[in-house]
Each structure stands twice: as C-alpha cells, then as structure tokens.
Amino acid sequence: MKRRNFITLVSAGSGGLLLTAPVKSSALANANKKNKVSPGGLSADVIIAGGGMGGCATALAACRNGLSVIMTEETDWIGGQLSQQGVPPDEHSWIETHGAPSSYRDFRNRVRAYYKRNYPLTEGARNRENLNPGDGSVSRLCHEPKVAVAVLLEMLHPYMSSGKLVLLTEHKIYRADVTGDMVKFVEATNLKNNQKVVLEAPYFVDATECGDLLPLTNTEYVTGTESKKQTGELHAPEKGNPKNNQAFTLCFAMDYQPGVNNIIDRPEDYSFWSNYVPEMTPPWAGKLLDLNYSNPRTLEPKELGFHPEGVRTGSVLNLWNYRRIINKNNFAPGIYDGDITIVNWPQNDYFLGDIIDVSEKEFKKHIEASRQLSLSLFYWLQTEAPRPDGGLGWPGLRLRGDVMGTNDGMAKYPYIRESRRIKAEFTILEEHVGAENRKLVAGEEAGKKAAGFYDSVGTGYYHIDLHPSSQGDNYIDFGSLPFQIPLGALLPQRMNNLLPANKNIGTTHITNGCYRLHPVEWSIGEAVGSLIAFARKKKTLPRAVRENRNLLEEFQGWIRSQGLETHWPG
Structure with missing residues (x-):
C-alpha cells in the first residue's frame, strides 16, 4: 500500500484512537460518485468484515506479513464471541501447550499478564502461572470481556500506529460490487451517522458472525441441516432443512x-x-x-x-x-x-x-x-x-x-453458534472428525484418530456440540477427535478473492458443532491471513496454493515457522 497521501480518521467507538488510511483511488472516486457515498473511499491489500476472533487473527497474520488491512466491525468492541458476545473461551484440555497457533497462546498469556500488571491480586493468584481470574469451570481462562478488547487492541496497535491497519468500528458492510468471480469493492455504513464509505482491495475476508458477505457477493453457501443422503453422516437427519439452525x-x-x-x-x-x-x-x-x-x-x-x-x-x-x-x-x-x-x-x-x-x-x-x-x-x-x-x-x-459495555447488562451482540457456510472445495464431514462415525468408515484402530488432511493449515478440538435448533431439534452432542483444519474448507468453489474466517467455512451442520469455538476461529483466521500474504507473494490465487503440491508444502512449512500448527503431536 502506497503511503504518500493519507487521510485521518477517528473510528466511531474507538475512544479517540487516531487512525490513518490512504486517499481513495480513482476507481473509488467513481464508485463514490455513482453511489452517492462520502468522499472518503479507502483501499488496502485486504478488507476484513468482522472484528471477531477470526477477523483479528486474519488482521494480525496479514499485517505481520507486510499487507495493509482495513477491518470493519459493527459493534464498538472487537473480539467477537469473547467480548461483544460475552462468552468465556471454550477450549480443549491441551490448550496451554498445543492445539492452537502460538499467537493464540500469546493472546492468552497477555490476558494473564494484564491482570498481573493492572489488578491488585492476592499473592497466591499473582504467583499462579496459569492464572484463571474467574476460576470458571468452563475454561482455564475465564476473564472480563473488556480485558479481551484491551489485549486485542494492544496486539493490533503497532499496525494501527504504522498505518498498516485501519479499524472501522460501528461499521457494517451492506453492499458489494462483484464482476464474475471477483469482488471489486464493498460499501460500508457507519451505524451511528449513516455515512457510507467504499472499500476497495484485491482480497476480501468474511469474518462476520453470520457470514454476511456471502449473499452480498453471490458466493455460494448453505445453511441449516443437510440430509443423510447429502452427506452420509451418522447423525444427519433423513430430511435436510436450510432453516434449521442452532439456537x-x-x-x-x-x-x-x-x-x-x-x-x-x-x-x-x-x-x-x-x-x-x-x-x-x-x-x-x-x-x-x-x-x-x-x-x-x-x-x-x-x-x-x-x-x-x-x-x-x-x-x-x-x-x-x-x-x-x-x-x-x-x-x-x-x-x-x-x-x-x-x-x-x-x-x-x-x-x-x-x-x-x-x-x-x-x-x-x-x-x-x-x-x-x-x-x-x-x-x-x-x-x-x-x-x-x-x-x-x-x-x-x-x-x-x-x-x-451496555446499559441493560445484556451483551452487545448475540452469541451466534451457526452461520452461513461456504460451498467449499472440500467439506468437513462427521466421518472425518466424529468419534463414532470415524470408526465406522476407517475401522476400529484407524478410527481412533481424526482424518488426516494433506492440506492441513491448523488444528483444533471440541466435542460435537449442537444446541437446540430453530426447528425443534433437541441437543445433538457426542464425541469427536482432535482434528485438523483443511485448506480446502477455506476455499469457496468459485469465488477467487473472498475467503471465510469465522464459522462460515466448509463444514456441515454437524461438524460446525466442533469447528465453532474460540481457538478454532482464531486458527482459521490466522491461516486465511497467511494464505493471502503467501498468494500475493507468489503472485497466484489462493486455490492454486492447494492445487500445486510443491507450493502447498512450501506454504505449510512457512506457516509452521510462524507458529501455526498443522498436525497434532503424536
């Protein structure tokens, strides 16, 4: 991103944080004129919609690798389910040492350091290496939502200060301009004053909580439950229902x-x-x-x-x-x-x-x-x-x-368990990660491990946990296995420059139940930010990285050198 000319913004809800961004390009000027939006069009290497766990991880990876980023967030808090939705992290029992990128563990360590630096702790709490401020039983690290916001901003601030990252809080993307398989620009609206701004980039990332960019960009997607005939999954219903989403x-x-x-x-x-x-x-x-x-x-x-x-x-x-x-x-x-x-x-x-x-x-x-x-x-x-x-x-x-951070005590945004999901190059099925289904297809011995993916770009674990649904299904909850995140699940079948970075990857209704948790969202986002940076460096498309085995192996080695995990130990 050329930085010869800049405009200055104060992002709504940013507490006066000064942000810089490049002046609009001629394409943006024409788009602004056509759509009667404000003259402050912005461009960057990557536009990220949604400042949740996946969005923040995407931004960190992209900026770390030299790309410029604009990230929009429709509330005034980044952090997604960890902050604006008020959900202490759901994590697996190995999280302190492996099963997530090192940057995620860095975030967790920073949360603990924040308490030890700023709070009057007891001596016992201060000396506890793995401090859990709330000692909640759901996680080894239950803490206040505001602390998550503070720590994430701390991690992002060097890139905001240098102009690599522009954060537009209280902005939502309502429109996209698409030509063929490419998104050209999107239009965001300031939710406080209704001012509009056009955002242009070579790459766009949907890190929203509901997969909002997918219909706006005509990206093919699915919702709700698939049928057993469609997926062959052990716990899938006989009849699918696209309106049957989790609570x-x-x-x-x-x-x-x-x-x-x-x-x-x-x-x-x-x-x-x-x-x-x-x-x-x-x-x-x-x-x-x-x-x-x-x-x-x-x-x-x-x-x-x-x-x-x-x-x-x-x-x-x-x-x-x-x-x-x-x-x-x-x-x-x-x-x-x-x-x-x-x-x-x-x-x-x-x-x-x-x-x-x-x-x-x-x-x-x-x-x-x-x-x-x-x-x-x-x-x-x-x-x-x-x-x-x-x-x-x-x-x-x-x-x-x-x-x-609200007047009535409720969260700023509902905790969303299920999103629109892209029709992906590869869809993760129950037979890949579900403990019972895995044994049925792989046999007793091989079925003790989740399916191995040659294109793995991350790891995660959670049992398959589906809450009651909008069409009357009670809980569906059963065991899964420590799994990998395949690159194919992050690639839309057709669109070339839009990638998912939240719960909107290529899972089914069933497998969404174990790919929707905090560290998995982070892992997805970091893989996506890294993929864009690598593809830009190689002057190729993200899908080409998966299609070329030599390129794929180079990419996997590169992300491992940056702290991402592609395999579980042992």
Missing part, C-alpha cells in the same frame, strides 16, 4: 449483593417465558426457566444448581461457577464485594426463530425476543429460583452492564 444466546453479566433488593421491573414477556415449555424432539425436560434441562448426551432430565455465593450445590453443577469471570478471592480484600459471572446457559438459548437469511426487521424481532428471554431468566432468578433454604429467589442479584 443463539444473548448473554448477560451479573453479581450478587446479599441483603440488597435489586429486583428489576417485571419484563414485558415474563408471563410467556416463565410458563414456556419447549416443543422439542426428543422432548425437553420441562419448563425452560427451571433448574433442570435435557442432558445434551442422553436427553434425560438433568438437574442443575444455583447459588450466587459460589457454594457447593450438592453433587450438581452450580451454574454460578460455570462461567464465572471474577472470583473475588483472587483479588485483594475489598476490591470486589462478590464474584461476577456470565449467563450463557440452556435457559437463555433462543430457538423460537431463525436469524439467517431473514429481513432486518425479522432479525431485530428475534434479537429483541431473546433479550426478553434473558431478562426473564434474570428476573426469575431474582424472584422464583429455588434456594437451598426452601425460599424463592435471590433479590440481591444485580445486572452488570458496565461489564458488558
């Missing part, structure tokens, strides 16, 4: 003040949600707002516990501890009055409507309904949840909007 969740943060009455106004839809019994196949365990749910593995009723002071609740899981992001006992006395926890539970999964490929009005309707569900769950916890002493409700529970 999404509007998470929230809360703490507890004993003896204080923090009861909120009764939510508008509380009567509906407090009596709602999900209509599922197989059946749900009872009412949605209750301390039981369908066991994901067996679908039998499973009892849960809740106590906001973190005490044991018999032999059942205390939900308070599950996604706890602050354990007050890790900090100096008096810093925190109590713990802080994130609510992303079965009880606030929203599955009464689909938000993929619907109108904006329909999208907003379901997001508001999910807000009412989460508010109703919180009100139920305050007023009706059973206590160990036989009473009902915990009035001292308090919504923590400051933790989530």
